[in-house]
Amino acid sequence: GAVVSQHPSRVICKSGTSVKIECRSLDFQATTMFWYRQFPKKSLMLMATSNEGSKATYEQGVEKDKFLINHASLTLSTLTVTSAHPEDSSFYICSARSGREVETQYFGPGTRLLVL
Amino acid sequence: GQNIDQPTEMTATEGAIVQINCTYQTSGFNGLFWYQQHAGEAPTFLSYNVLDGLEEKGRFSSFLSRSKGYSYLLLKELQMKDSASYLCASLDSNYQLIWGAGTKLIIKP
Secondary structure (H helix, E strand, O other): OOOEEEEOOEEEEOOOOOEEEEEEEOOOOOOEEEEEEEOOOOOOEEEEEEEOOOOOEEOOOOOOOOEEEEEEEOOEEEEEEOOOOHHHOEEEEEEEEOOOOOOOOEEOOOEEEEEO | OOEEEOOOEEEEEOOOOEEEEEEEEOOOOOOEEEEEEOOOOOOEEEEEEOOOEEEEEOOEEEEEEOOOOEEEEEEOOOOHHHOEEEEEEEEOOOOOEEEOOOEEEEEEO
């Protein structure tokens, strides 16, 4: 099956700093990537959808200036949490899908962010 | 509106069978997914149904009724490692996943 990696897997940072999370599709070209966040014991919440070479589409209530998404190539998307605060602490998961299998998303292993 | 309903928590015994139900109402429908998620990990794909009927894959089976907006995941010969959350997700007309809140399955010896 298709493989999606995320880096880092875990990050601890001070309040006010910015954190970048990378999502890579390792063996296929991802025309679309999705970014989710998940709070403990809650379901996944879609934050934004990004298509390669175009601006991301953010879900209602998600601040685009706070969560910067770049999808510069068919294998890489990045999520930057700017000026992170403790309430941004969460589990961030990316998924990717190819142009040929629009019904299937392949998930990365997730990044656990803790803001002190 | 879009809505996915599944039970919050279920308990079953090792070696037994458990059925996790899911009802959905989404704008458009392009299939129904089941994912397994262990604590602290990302979801892993279990099944995808787009046509009515039962799909069997080893110990796990998934059923879909499009007319009823209903699906279930059937787990047989339960093992302790099956303790996890099971997420039902509907693929809407924009090919976006609409997620249920997940069912926490607790397996007891």
